[in-house]
Amino acid sequence: MTRRFTPKVVTANDLAEGDVVWLTADDRWTRHIEEAELIEDAGLAELRLLHADSQAHVVVGAYLADATSGPDGPAPLHFREAFRTRGPSNYAHGKQETA
Amino acid sequence: MYRYSDFDAAFVRNRVDQFRAQVERRLDGSLTEDEFKPLRLMNGLYLQLHAYMLRVAIPYGTLNSAQMRQLAMIAERWDKGYGHFTTRQNIQYNWPKLRDVPDMLDALADVGMHAIQTSGNTIRNVTADQFAGAAADEIADPRPVAELLRQWSTDHPEFQFLPRKFKIAITGSPNDRAVTRAHDIGLRMVERDGEPGFEVIVGGGLGRTPMIGKIIREFLPREDLLPYIEAIVSVYNRLGRRDNKYKARIKITVHEHGIEEISQRVEERFAVLRPQFSGVDQELLAMIEAQFAPPIWKTKAEPETPALTAGYRSWIDTNITAHKRADHAIVSVSLKAHGATPGDASAAQMRVLADLAQHYGYDELRISHEQNVILPHVHRADLPAVYAALRAAGLATANIGLASDIIACPGMDYCALATARSIPVAQEIATRFDALKLEHEIGPLKIKISGCINACGHHHVGHIGILGLDRAGVENYQITLGGDGTETATIGERAGPGFAADEIVPAVERLVTAYLDLRASDYETFLQTYRRLGLAPFKAALYPEAVSHAA
Ligand code: HEM
Ligand code: SF4
Numbered sequence: 001m002t003r004r005f006t007p008k009v010v011t012a013n014d015l016a017e018g019d020v021v022w023l024t025a026d027d028r029w030t031r032h033i034e035e036a037e038l039i040e041d042a043g044l045a046e047l048r049l050l051h052a053d054s055q056a057h058v059v060v061g062a063y064l065a066d067a068t069s070g071p072d073g074p075a076p077l078h079f080r081e082a083f084r085t086r087g088p089s090n091y092a093h094g095k096q097e098t099a
Numbered sequence: 100m101y102r103y104s105d106f107d108a109a110f111v112r113n114r115v116d117q118f119r120a121q122v123e124r125r126l127d128g129s130l131t132e133d134e135f136k137p138l139r140l141m142n143g144l145y146l147q148l149h150a151y152m153l154r155v156a157i158p159y160g161t162l163n164s165a166q167m168r169q170l171a172m173i174a175e176r177w178d179k180g181y182g183h184f185t186t187r188q189n190i191q192y193n194w195p196k197l198r199d200v201p202d203m204l205d206a207l208a209d210v211g212m213h214a215i216q217t218s219g220n221t222i223r224n225v226t227a228d229q230f231a232g233a234a235a236d237e238i239a240d241p242r243p244v245a246e247l248l249r250q251w252s253t254d255h256p257e258f259q260f261l262p263r264k265f266k267i268a269i270t271g272s273p274n275d276r277a278v279t280r281a282h283d284i285g286l287r288m289v290e291r292d293g294e295p296g297f298e299v300i301v302g303g304g305l306g307r308t309p310m311i312g313k314i315i316r317e318f319l320p321r322e323d324l325l326p327y328i329e330a331i332v333s334v335y336n337r338l339g340r341r342d343n344k345y346k347a348r349i350k351i352t353v354h355e356h357g358i359e360e361i362s363q364r365v366e367e368r369f370a371v372l373r374p375q376f377s378g379v380d381q382e383l384l385a386m387i388e389a390q391f392a393p394p395i396w397k398t399k400a401e402p403e404t405p406a407l408t409a410g411y412r413s414w415i416d417t418n419i420t421a422h423k424r425a426d427h428a429i430v431s432v433s434l435k436a437h438g439a440t441p442g443d444a445s446a447a448q449m450r451v452l453a454d455l456a457q458h459y460g461y462d463e464l465r466i467s468h469e470q471n472v473i474l475p476h477v478h479r480a481d482l483p484a485v486y487a488a489l490r491a492a493g494l495a496t497a498n499i500g501l502a503s504d505i506i507a508c509p510g511m512d513y514c515a516l517a518t519a520r521s522i523p524v525a526q527e528i529a530t531r532f533d534a535l536k537l538e539h540e541i542g543p544l545k546i547k548i549s550g551c552i553n554a555c556g557h558h559h560v561g562h563i564g565i566l567g568l569d570r571a572g573v574e575n576y577q578i579t580l581g582g583d584g585t586e587t588a589t590i591g592e593r594a595g596p597g598f599a600a601d602e603i604v605p606a607v608e609r610l611v612t613a614y615l616d617l618r619a620s621d622y623e624t625f626l627q628t629y630r631r632l633g634l635a636p637f638k639a640a641l642y643p644e645a646v647s648h649a650a
Contacts, residue, residue, distance in 0.1 A: 013146055015125070015126070015197065016126060016196060016197050016198060017150070017196055017197075018146060018147075018149070018150035018151040018194075018195075018196070018197065019149065019150065020148075020149060056128075056131050056132055057126075057127075057128035060132050060146060061132070061146065077572075078572055079511075079569075079572065079573070079574060080148075080511060080569075083511060083512070083520075084148055084149065087149050088149065088193075088512035088513060088522075089512055089520060089522070090440045090512055090522045090523065090526065091179075091440075093149075093193075093194065094149040094150070095149075
């Protein structure tokens, strides 16, 4: 029996700003996970990650993160990824500052 | 205090210029991240969860008012108006932009500071007792030796690619406030026949395999220090494991080979190295010592005691330590206001601290590994004025050494390696104890929190240690008890299964309530009670259900 593939998003940090970014279906890097491409297939996920790795002049440390389909678009599954959509919990800094 | 020589200044500027060029080349795509990463780490620049982080060295935790003001300026101009003081006696900026970092480094160099070698497999920033040169219990100021070690290890050709990072801590007092037994090398000043020398401790460390360092030399004459340390590092450089980064620290080398074998090899190497040190190091030490000469002490009559408020008295009780001069005091400024982030100071607070150091403190400030700021020399007559100024800046929290004086690493609020958050746990514990109004009655209690097994928050040596983990996608907190980071160093014992985020504060409260019931007298501390009774009664308090099931 094959295990069901958990959908993924490609995520990284912006090279100049350090801010968290996600890869969109039309090859942009967005600051909002809702705009990311939700990848439902393992093979495609690897291809999209390869594409991200070729973007080393724009982003740093791309990887695949588990995600799910939320009401507004892709949403994080793990708490670490949820923090990355917001910022730290001790100050309203990071993404939540401008949200 | 110590000032850079011309050589140091040129060296630091040179490194900033190089790094500026490297950043440009990274941004225009001519350097890959694989090529750039080691370069940025060498310059103290990390990439964390939400942003870059710049880690600035504060050698042996000592800085002057101009440096503190510059740290404030940098925080305002290129960061978000605050800085985070860490257990490694450095300051971290959590929000720099890559393009701004060379300018930040230039601004640091303007006041003789830098971020060099706070990373990589090199000899790191030497840490020292935060009360150095001031403490009543001190044999001699350890900082000249710390500075000698810094100069000797900075860019030492043989030691740029050690098996792993290497940390040295030094104290000039028998009472160890520098956690020397949890460092790769710990140096504790001792006297023999009236001569000062060092007890040399090797192979301590925290992280995933915590170990208390072992004594490799009970007494090392002061003038043998550099050749002896060089012998240790060189034996480690040869024997240390490079095949597995989790087994690469000297604590594992000492553990695997045994302290006898290491000691024998070190002595052999020392016999070769000793004659090569012609005494230049001792001349250099003498020059450095002159720069650490104590200030010209103010003498003035004690003023009439002002009408003392309860707040002032309580602050004097907890935040003042005996100075080597009876008419002076050491002031610890708590960066642990109840509910605030441990170790954070705003730019405005940094300026207040700089002003106080300038007006009342012989221009000296210290950063402690417990993430507080110290005014090491304050005339007792000036204490009320210092207190009033601190109070106005929100810096007069009277909790040094108490339950809310918590060490917490950045955890998953910032750190990319974290498995759980640590800051909110510290904030909630402090807020809870403040509400209970019990912490003065509880007395000395060290709570230390790390957000992963790397143990940057020293949880292994907390009386109550808390380790944040990821248990199946949920934050979970494991408690260790009975740890101690002083001269009676001990690694804490795991108490049992972990607690969910909303259970950890009540769990800590149960522990402390149990202690208040169990202590033999008001003077028996948490640690003493734990040592007398062991884990069992505390475990019963932590897991009441388990007890009732067993009954
Ligand atoms: C981006 C942030 C950080 C990273 C990536 C990081 C990484 C690490 C790692 C990997 C270790 C384990 C080393 C080993 O066992 O070989 C470690 C240990 C340590 N770190 Fe950090 N750390 C960070 C922040 C901090 C902060 C903020 C502090 C101070 C509050 C700190 C203080 C320490 C200390 C004291 C140890 C001691 C454990 C030992 O040397 O045995 N670190 N760190
Ligand atoms: S203990 Fe872990 S989470 Fe905390 S700062 Fe160190 S590496 Fe990060």
